[in-house]
Amino acid sequence: MYGIYMNRTITEIQRNILDFIIGEKVDRGIPPTRAEIAAHFGYKNRSTVQQHLKALANKGLIRLSRKISRGIELTLEEKFFIPRPVIGEVAAGNPLTIYPDAIDTVELPSIARMPGDSFLLRVKGDSLKDAFIFSGDIVIVNPNLDPRNGQIVAAVLEDAAVVKRFYRKGDKIELVSENPDYKPIIIERNYSKFKIVGVVIGVYRSMGNKAG
Amino acid sequence: MYGIYMNRTITEIQRNILDFIIGEKVDRGIPPTRAEIAAHFGYKNRSTVQQHLKALANKGLIRLSRKISRGIELTLEEKFFIPRPVIGEVAAGNPLTIYPDAIDTVELPSIARMPGDSFLLRVKGDSLKDAFIFSGDIVIVNPNLDPRNGQIVAAVLEDAAVVKRFYRKGDKIELVSENPDYKPIIIERNYSKFKIVGVVIGVYRSMGNKAG
DNA sequence: ATATATACCATACATTTGTATGGTAATTTA
DNA sequence: TAAATTACCATACAAATGTATGGTATATAT
Numbered sequence A, B: 001m002y003g004i005y006m007n008r009t010i011t012e013i014q015r016n017i018l019d020f021i022i023g024e025k026v027d028r029g030i031p032p033t034r035a036e037i038a039a040h041f042g043y044k045n046r047s048t049v050q051q052h053l054k055a056l057a058n059k060g061l062i063r064l065s066r067k068i069s070r071g072i073e074l075t076l077e078e079k080f081f082i083p084r085p086v087i088g089e090v091a092a093g094n095p096l097t098i099y100p101d102a103i104d105t106v107e108l109p110s111i112a113r114m115p116g117d118s119f120l121l122r123v124k125g126d127s128l129k130d131a132f133i134f135s136g137d138i139v140i141v142n143p144n145l146d147p148r149n150g151q152i153v154a155a156v157l158e159d160a161a162v163v164k165r166f167y168r169k170g171d172k173i174e175l176v177s178e179n180p181d182y183k184p185i186i187i188e189r190n191y192s193k194f195k196i197v198g199v200v201i202g203v204y205r206s207m208g209n210k211a212g
Numbered sequence C: 001a002t003a004t005a006t007a008c009c010a011t012a013c014a015t016t017t018g019t020a021t022g023g024t025a026a027t028t029t030a
Numbered sequence D: 001t002a003a004a005t006t007a008c009c010a011t012a013c014a015a016a017t018g019t020a021t022g023g024t025a026t027a028t029a030t
Helices: A012-026 A034-041 A046-058 B012-027 B033-040 B046-058
Strands: A063-064 A073-074 A081-091 A104-109 A119-126 A138-142 A152-157 A162-167 A173-176 A185-187 A193-206 B062-065 B072-074 B081-093 B105-107 B119-124 B138-142 B152-157 B160-169 B172-176 B185-187 B196-204
Touching: A012 A046, A012 A073, A034 A046, A046 A063, A073 A152, A138 A152, A173 B012, B012 B046, B012 B072, B033 B185, B046 B062, B138 B152
Parallel strands: A081 A119, A081 A162, B081 B119, B081 B160
Antiparallel strands: A063 A073, A081 A104, A119 A138, A138 A193, A152 A162, A152 A193, A162 A173, A173 A185, A193 B196, B062 B072, B081 B105, B119 B138, B138 B196, B152 B160, B152 B196, B160 B172, B172 B185
């Protein structure tokens, strides 16, 4: 509509720079300066970076606030959604296999700033429906927390992953579904093929276009 | 107003500066510089700001990255949660009044980066429970979208706010609860005290400590 | 009474930062 | 073939930035 035709394809170098900017925003909380980008990629001056940034801006992927340090805004998906890898699907009902690589990406709101080592899992199954977690929801898992009784955790059990409520009972660990259709999983103390992956600290559900 | 002297508590001025930093991070995506803070509060130089920042850093509320522009890190809640104002409570059941100021803050994951003009509402009531939105959930409202039939919207009706499913039927707009206990609200075409606030694009629920 | 925290001001300075201009070279597009 | 685009380089500069020092004044704590 507006005379300028936007070429949306970006080069590999531009892609790498964009990824670096996103990574810095996510991990450090602030976008990088030209100098920081140049240092990261080994450029000897900032002009090279500036040209790549202008290219990215022309293609509509970022917006540069003039004269503002670190003034790089992401315009991905109308500035609102950022693709995040979903590293696996996790059974709220019966265990499902975790895939070695990310199975998918989900468009989390740019709200969805993940801290360094947290990750996302998509829930399959309905065993947690009484905890208001449903099939298709994205759970945010923090691997740095020790689970307390009653919290919902993600755990790996024989190369499969589950999301269930956690209870420690003496020597044993009990993983309980909220849904009475599923029986608790009881893990003995010295069972080796079991590992708590992290604590579910949040649930996100996109309301997309679908009705409900 | 000069408060009670206490080493660990922060003063009102420090609180205001902290709020401004959080707001800038949330709204603009980047923390402010000393100069920007000074301009906002009417200080004539940056040294005043620097002293307040040092006070905040001494009290553990922020961390200052030396020589890094905009290098203000929030250390709230282990860097993971950021308080966001909840501008009102919204009835999924019957309308509730919107308060002139933020009624509360909710600790969204720092994941929770909101775009400039989107906002959060906490849902009260159970009229949307069949859409899996429950009392206490935080809905993310994008005011820049035009609602389509079947989408869940936030609307203001005579100074109260509701979250309901939207249907346009000829001249009328129908706001439907998922829960059959509540009757649809029907708005005539030229009814002036009605306004669509935005489309609910996501739901976030923190899993806190509680077992629920 | 003395030390400390708060709350502003002014001045100063070495770096950093965004930005511009101009150059070389390879590649892609029209 | 000509014109862009991409991908680097070097140099330059005004403005912005973090930071420090020192001053004045008030309020609080020991």
